[in-house]
Amino acid sequence: MAPILDIKNLYKNYGPVEILKDINVAIEPGDFLVLVGPSGCGKSTLLNCIAGLEPITDGTIHIGGRDMTHVSPKDRDIAMVFQSYALYPTMSVAKNITFGMKVRGVDAATQERKLQEVAGQLQIEQLLHRRPGQLSGGQRQRVAMGRALVRDPKLFLFDEPLSNLDAKLRVEMRTEIKKLHQNLGATMVYVTHDQIEAMTLATKIVVLKGGIVQQIGSPAEIYNRPANLFVADFMGSPAMNLIPARAKPNGTGTQIEISRDGEAPLVLTDTQAPDLPEDVILGLRPEDIAEAGFRAGESVQKAECLIEMVEPAGADTFVVSHLGGKQVTARLHAETSAQSGKTLPLAFDLSKVSYFAPESGDRLN
Amino acid sequence: MTDLVINPTQSRPWGKILLRALLFALLGLFALFYLMPLFVMVTTSLKSLEEIRTGSLIAFPREITFEAWRTAWSGACTGIQCEGLRPYFWNSVVLAIPAVLISTVVGALNGYVIAQWRFRGANLIFSLLLFGCFIPFQVVLLPMARMLGLMGLAGTIPGLIFVHVIYGIGFTTLFFRNYYVTIPQELVKAAKVDGAGFFRIFWSIFLPLSLPIIVVTVIWQFTQIWNDFLFGVSFSQAGTQPVTVALNNIVNSTTGVKEYNVDMAAAIIAALPTLLVYVVAGKYFIRGLTAGSVKG
Structure with missing residues (x-):
């Protein structure tokens, strides 16, 4: 199938400042693409470029197979939800939702029918006569989505739509957006700085940093096989443990040696490791370090570690140890017997391990 | 206890x-x-x-x-004619209303463009307009007289309207720009995606928001234009003089006994319209001034 959104070699400069560099992304109909990255990475600019609200310096944007690079926003067959919702303050909710249709000269009967359809879908029928100023944050969010839904566009664009909501409402609305995506089968592009939102919503994630694409892939790929140190550190909470280590090949595999303060170094043997340089950074997610006895398998290696801190978090308990000069967090069961200041046998699951080159930060396995 | x-x-x-x-x-x-x-x-x-x-x-x-x-309104002498303030009062009305409306509309459009459609050089243009607010009246008198002569508007009411519109644009742009700058830019983006163009966005979204600042601008401009004396005395001739100039002529050109009662009545008549505007729209004036400055 032809991609519904195809961005090729996109560059965006503000004067001499390069905001976006050589962006190449394509998505299929029904995809949910999330652009994620720290603030100032260019993700919102990229979305504005897709919408046509910002002209691009170089490259092409195709939407639905048509070249839209120089087409104005209203002719791109897109709808957009903004961070501040951007509801028209002097219009009622109904007028907000139908404004686009009115501008395009859709007849009144169709406007009314679509309005009722969308209002029913979002459960905002009782709000239609209110002004945006009389709505709560969650209600405004719904109206903003209604304004996008009523257009039935090829592409939905969301610019951090949940960042103005409180934590509880955010989780609710996140689920609702996901439901909407599944029910409509619509194609969506979604900008966020929240990696949990990215993981839960996306079918495809683009991680951006400094205007450069770091990695494109499914949430599982991004989470399990981060392409570099930045992605490894940015995605996941708590972050992936990134431990400096020394690799030495021996007969059966590779010995991974991790130095420890005032103790013999921790030595793990990875039988599956590729050819590694001597200095590597070993990446392991907190959940891939378990209490010995709770995780079994060929590639699980045990070692006694001194626990510095125990942080119960309800469902899990996080324990912090010190390896290779770095804090290392492990996610243990809530009923763990770990105590700070004592040693605990930990199991390292090396089947999930990532290796990175310390200088370039690139993935090695 | x-x-x-x-x-x-x-x-x-x-x-x-x-x-x-x-x-x-x-x-x-x-x-x-x-x-x-x-x-x-x-x-x-x-x-x-x-x-x-x-x-x-x-x-x-x-x-x-x-x-x-009665004398002040229809009988007092301004030099040789003795028609009172009445014809000049209407001159001022015919002069002030279009001048206020035109300068307000132009200021609103200017402010909208400068605040919401940031084009290259928008800040420079705004600075220059702002600079225009501080140019003393006297400096522009001679060039303006020449301009009006070239345009064939010397000594006419349309000429005076032109002068007041030009001089007012700096202020009206400043008012509207500062008001519109507090309105989030995403509103324009959303309307653009919805398919609305430049004037549609202005008309449907910005104008309905603007009542407080329109009131401020109208009061300001009306007071300025109605009370103006220098432009009125410089760019008018017999028959097109505004009420302020006529008042001066009544008070200063009488010979013999000074009719203080007529002078006082004429002064009150000349001041009434501005007083009326404040009474009618005064509460919006304060509201509009604070709305523009505090919200941002």
């Missing part, structure tokens, strides 16, 4: 009441001070010349007569 309850309630209200009384006395005194000139003007305008000559300046009129008002 009764002591405990009574003591604080006894001492406190007396002190409070005394303070209040002092406060009101002081405020009343200020009010009287500021109202004094108006009082003198109104009472004098209602007296006959005979009574003015014999009576005290601040005394109430013994006999109220509207003769002076």
Whole structure:
């Protein structure tokens, strides 16, 4: 199938400042693409470029197979939800939702029918006569989505739509957006700085940093096989443990040696490791370090570690140890017997391990 | 126990009441001070010349007569003609209303463009317009006279309207720009995605939001244009003079006995429209001023 959104070699400069560099992304109909990255990475600019609200310096944007690079926003067959919702303050909710249709000269009967359809879908029928100023944050969010839904566009664009909501409402609305995506089968592009939102919503994630694409892939790929140190550190909470280590090949595999303060170094043997340089950074997610006895398998290696801190978090308990000069967090069961200041046998699951080159930060396995 | 309850309630209200009384006395005194000139003007305008000559300046009129008002309106002499203020008053109305409307509309569009459609050089243009607010009237007199002559508008009311519109644009743009700058840019983006164009966005989204700042601008511009004397005296000729110039002529060109009652009545007539605008739209004035500055 032809991609519904195809961005090729996109560059965006503000004067001499390069905001976006050589962006190449394509998505299929029904995809949910999330652009994620720290603030100032260019993700919102990229979305504005897709919408046509910002002209691009170089490259092409195709939407639905048509070249839209120089087409104005209203002719791109897109709808957009903004961070501040951007509801028209002097219009009622109904007028907000139908404004686009009115501008395009859709007849009144169709406007009314679509309005009722969308209002029913979002459960905002009782709000239609209110002004945006009389709505709560969650209600405004719904109206903003209604304004996008009523257009039935090829592409939905969301610019951090949940960042103005409180934590509880955010989780609710996140689920609702996901439901909407599944029910409509619509194609969506979604900008966020929240990696949990990215993981839960996306079918495809683009991680951006400094205007450069770091990695494109499914949430599982991004989470399990981060392409570099930045992605490894940015995605996941708590972050992936990134431990400096020394690799030495021996007969059966590779010995991974991790130095420890005032103790013999921790030595793990990875039988599956590729050819590694001597200095590597070993990446392991907190959940891939378990209490010995709770995780079994060929590639699980045990070692006694001194626990510095125990942080119960309800469902899990996080324990912090010190390896290779770095804090290392492990996610243990809530009923763990770990105590700070004592040693605990930990199991390292090396089947999930990532290796990175310390200088370039690139993935090695 | 009764002591405990009574003591604080006894001492406190007396002190409070005394303070209040002092406060009101002081405020009343200020009010009287500021109202004094108006009082003198109104009472004098209602007296006959005979009574003015014999009576005290601040005394109430013994006999109220509207003769002076009638003369001021339709009989007082401005030089050779003796038609009163009436024709000049209408000159001012015909001059002020279009000038206020045009400068407000242009200012609103300018402000909208500068605040919401950031184009290259928008800030420079805004700075230059702002600079225009600070150019003294006297500096532009000669070039403006030449311009009006070239345009064939010298000595006409359209010419005066032109001058006031040009001079007002700096201020009206400043007002609207500062008001619109507080409106999030995403609103324009959302409307663009919805398919609305430049004027549609202005008309459907920005104008309905603008009532407070429109009121501020109208009051400001009306007061400026109605009360203007320098442009009026420089760029008009007999028959097209605004009311301020006519008032000056009435007061300064009489020979013989000075008709203070007529002068006072004429001055009040000339000042009434601005007073009216403040009374009608005053509460929006304060609201609009704070809405523009505080919200951002």
